[in-house]
Amino acid sequence: MPKCSAKCGNKAILKRPKTGDALCKECFFDAFETEIHYTITKCTLFKPNMTVAIAASGGKDSTVLAYVLKLLNKKYNYGLKLVLLSIDEGITGYRDDSLNTVKQNRDDYEMPLKILSYKDLYGWTMDEIVEKVGRKNNCTFCGVFRRQALDRGAALLKVDCIATGHNADDIAETVLMNVLRGDLARLKRCTAIITGNGSGDGIPRVKPLKYTFEKEIVMYAYFRKLLYFSTECVFAPNAYRGHARMLLKDLEKIDPTIIMNIIYSGESIRVSENTSLPSLTNCTNCGYVSSQQLCKACVLLEGLNRGLPRLGIGKSSRVKQILTEEKYNNLNSNSCVEAKNCLCKNLKDNSVNLK
Amino acid sequence: MNSLQVNVEFGGGAELLFDNKKTVTISLPEKKEKWTIEHLLIWIKDNLLKERQEMFLQGNSVRPGILVLVNDTDWELMNTINYIIQPNDRILFISTLHGG
Amino acid sequence: MxxxxxxxxxxxxxxxxxxxxxxxxxxxxxxxxxxxxxxxxxxxxxxxxYCKECFLSGAAHKFKAFIGKNHLVKKNDFVLVCFRSGHSSVSLLHMLRSALDLQTPKKLKLRPIVIYIAKATCEPQFLKEIEDVVCSFNFPLYFISFNQYISNGQELDKVLFANFRQMLENYPQINSFKRTNNPTATQTLERIYEQQLLTEVAKHLNCSIVFVPDISLNVATNLLTSISLGRGAYLPLDTGICDTRDPQITIVRPLRHFDDKELAFYNVYNKLKLVVSPNEIKKFNNTSVQDLIDTFVSNLQLNYPATITTVVRTGDKLALDKTVLKSKACNLCKAPLLNNTSEELNSATATDFSRWISAQLQIFKKDESFNEFEIKQRELYCYACSKIIEFVEK
Structure with a gap:
């Protein structure tokens, strides 16, 4: 049995996936937690007296995040007020169990918990959405809705910042995915550790686990005996992200430090000045930050409500066209004109040349 | 006996799987259903391809990376494996699974 | 039909x-x-x-337009053309010859010199085939032994030959390049040395430009490989339209928007003779990052046919960080070094910190400050090269 490389004199019981060092249990905990502490301080993720909402799904990342933030907050006097924020997508069998885990976290870590459901916020559960949309594009809906749900929840709770459990593997995977899909705008933003900072009244989001390996999160949770819920979302297998994940896993087998390499590459990439990227504005319907006149959530919702489930999947430039075509088709019925919340009213260019 | 004459050619490195032969004239025995490329591939597997079959075939077709031309035309415009072979057709298999 | x-x-x-x-x-x-x-x-x-005529004219036009649009070549420049076995090199030579032979004012005005880099022991027959193919396009041809170059790099006259027979006389045995036990590091070093070789030979032969026959799949694979090795800052050099890390020599990939099918058909319709080698057939054993990604991209392309072009186009839109334009160059890959400013935390520093804390926990625990941890500046090697430098013998 090799000795712990942190020179504490104890026997090592594990090998760190991130560096290959052999460590004993206590030194592993210390190293793991100190690295997160370093990330938090070096990047000034928090300020004293902030209220921080921890995005809690009941999964390993958010459980470990909540545990470690609570521990570091106490140990190093961050002076933060921590709350748990959880979103119920309405996926039978998946969310019910994970919500129970979050409630357990609330009790174990003694943190207040707020649960918001898609049904409350949007009028649709994911089960209902999948029924209308099928299983290929449902992840688009879930991702977009969840993002807004967290922001809306955070605003309701009046917190200063949201902490998410995105880990190094997630970020590396996102870099690869954005390269494969040619999404330069997202590629530029996806390695940022603080997002939503400069956009007016958006609540900033931070990723304290940005440099933490998923394997180490699992090990940490195991040795600390932390409770979490681990099942893949039942709708997940068809997502394109799965390809990027598979590549990352294969690369990790060759050399785990590739995960950090990919993040470093993402941080170092610069887009040419000649390339035009979509600029950010505010949704004309709900005010949320968006790169189009109508934010994605509003477009998707409008599609669901009008029976056009593919509205918002595919090119944004087609949305206006589809909505106006539909409006033209309904001209004789006055439903559009009388509807209070008809989105067409919010489209700046209402006069379209209809042949 | 009406056997079907076919001129099979290999290029781009595919010939390395067939004893370096670049062209082979084949007489396919007569049979009830017509000879399609799918059937030809089975014949090639049984009679010509000695080793590393996975570098040429996959399932009931050629391995991705092996291009097929029928009389100088892309087989994807001619129903790929279901193309019915005509007498004296030239069928060319080109490998792109080569470095460089 | x-x-x-x-x-x-x-x-x-x-x-x-x-x-x-x-x-x-x-x-x-x-x-x-x-x-x-x-x-x-x-x-x-x-x-x-496309019909045959439109396909062929389209390919020729795409090639010429690429050279013209990017203002790559000045009149009558000498261009060093790297020849490899397989489809792409032969297509490249044919396109060059066709563009040079045009009778119109639009004809290309440059002077290609071809080079073949021998990376393993070659049968004289194989080298003769290369000589025949290149000479059929009427271009001058040089041979060089890769391993000999790496050993005697300074003296190009000793390792560069205008005739393969002379090369074989001097170096009958050419070992395969195998620098390390790590397949990824080996392939990375091979690429770095090849680039260096081409740059030096170009200078020696008075060329200002080098053409390499990389096709779209190669560009996409190199892009993802560079990302995986931490070379994100250098993507415009590694996989962009021009590699300008050397102030005198520009390396260009004129076939970057062509795929393997296009060039295979181009060669068939032009009845061009290829040079192939059993050693060059793809092995698909995926032990190196490069091979793993090549397989991954090829497979993904089958179900998502826009994959390769999307990745290549993404690469086209990247640029070097303005702050590095005047930096020192990495001793190994010659890319400009990035300053590791201590204000922002990046992944490189985070990794260094992990290594430090795993060994120095006791020191940290004394006063729980980070003062003892020094942020590394990259003075000699870039981030990626500093990880493989231990594999280099010299």
Whole structure:
């Protein structure tokens, strides 16, 4: 049995996936937690007296995040007020169990918990959405809705910042995915550790686990005996992200430090000045930050409500066209004109040349 | 006996799987259903391809990376494996699974 | 031309989907996309069909337009052209020769010199085939032994030959390049040394430009490989249109928007002779990052046919950080070094910190400050090269 490389004199019981060092249990905990502490301080993720909402799904990342933030907050006097924020997508069998885990976290870590459901916020559960949309594009809906749900929840709770459990593997995977899909705008933003900072009244989001390996999160949770819920979302297998994940896993087998390499590459990439990227504005319907006149959530919702489930999947430039075509088709019925919340009213260019 | 004459050619490195032969004239025995490329591939597997079959075939077709031309035309415009072979057709298999 | 007329739905072949021709598609595809009159003989990108003439003229035009649009060559420049076995080099030489021989004012004005880099022991027959092929295009040809260059790099006259027989006389045995036990590091170093070799030979032969025959798949693979090795800052050099890390020599990849099918058909229709080698056939053992990614991209491309072009186009839109333009160069790959400013935390520093804390926990625990941890500046080697430098013998 090799000795712990942190020179504490104890026997090592594990090998760190991130560096290959052999460590004993206590030194592993210390190293793991100190690295997160370093990330938090070096990047000034928090300020004293902030209220921080921890995005809690009941999964390993958010459980470990909540545990470690609570521990570091106490140990190093961050002076933060921590709350748990959880979103119920309405996926039978998946969310019910994970919500129970979050409630357990609330009790174990003694943190207040707020649960918001898609049904409350949007009028649709994911089960209902999948029924209308099928299983290929449902992840688009879930991702977009969840993002807004967290922001809306955070605003309701009046917190200063949201902490998410995105880990190094997630970020590396996102870099690869954005390269494969040619999404330069997202590629530029996806390695940022603080997002939503400069956009007016958006609540900033931070990723304290940005440099933490998923394997180490699992090990940490195991040795600390932390409770979490681990099942893949039942709708997940068809997502394109799965390809990027598979590549990352294969690369990790060759050399785990590739995960950090990919993040470093993402941080170092610069887009040419000649390339035009979509600029950010505010949704004309709900005010949320968006790169189009109508934010994605509003477009998707409008599609669901009008029976056009593919509205918002595919090119944004087609949305206006589809909505106006539909409006033209309904001209004789006055439903559009009388509807209070008809989105067409919010489209700046209402006069379209209809042949 | 009406056997079907076919001129099979290999290029781009595919010939390395067939004893370096670049062209082979084949007489396919007569049979009830017509000879399609799918059937030809089975014949090639049984009679010509000695080793590393996975570098040429996959399932009931050629391995991705092996291009097929029928009389100088892309087989994807001619129903790929279901193309019915005509007498004296030239069928060319080109490998792109080569470095460089 | 005869074809069967029944519809062919998508077929599952192994794990991949072959796009067979459906009845509905056949109606769209009975005339060449371009001239709208001839019968098509090739389908590209699963949707565009062309007759032989339009396909060939389109390819030639794409090549010339690329050179013209990017203002790559000044009049009568000498250009060093790297020749490799396989399809792409032969296409490149033919396109060059055709563009040079045009009788119009639009003809290309540059002077190619071809070089073959021998990376393993070659049969004289194999080298003779290369000589025959290159000479059939009327270009001068040089041979160089890769390993000899790496050992005697300074003295190019000793390792560069205008005649393969002379090379074989001097160096009958050419070892395969195998610097390290790590397949990724070996392939990375091979690429770095090859680049260096081409740059030096170009200078020696008075060339200002080097053409390498990388095709779209190679560019996409190199891009993802560079990202995986931490070379994100250098993507415009590694995989962009021009590699300008050397102030005198520009390395260009004129075939970057061509795919393997296009060039294979180009060669068939032009009846060009290829040079192939059993050693060069892809092995698919995926032990190196490069091979793993090549396989991954090739497979993904089958189900998502826009993959390669999307990745290549993404690469086209990247630029070097302005702050590095005047930096020192990495001793190994010659890319400009990035300053590791201590204000922002990045992944490189975070990794260094992890290494430090795993060993120095006791020191940290004394006063729980980070003062003892020093942020590394990159003075000699860039981030990626500093990880493989331990594999370099010299």
């Amino acid at each position: 005869t074809c069967s007329h029944h519809a062919v739905p998508f077929r599952m072949v192994g794990k991949n989907i072959w796009f067979g021709l459906s009845l509905r598609d056949k109606k769209k595809w009975d005339k060449c996309n371009k001239c709208k009159s001839n019968v098509p003989v090739i389908i590209l990108r699963h949707k565009d069909v």
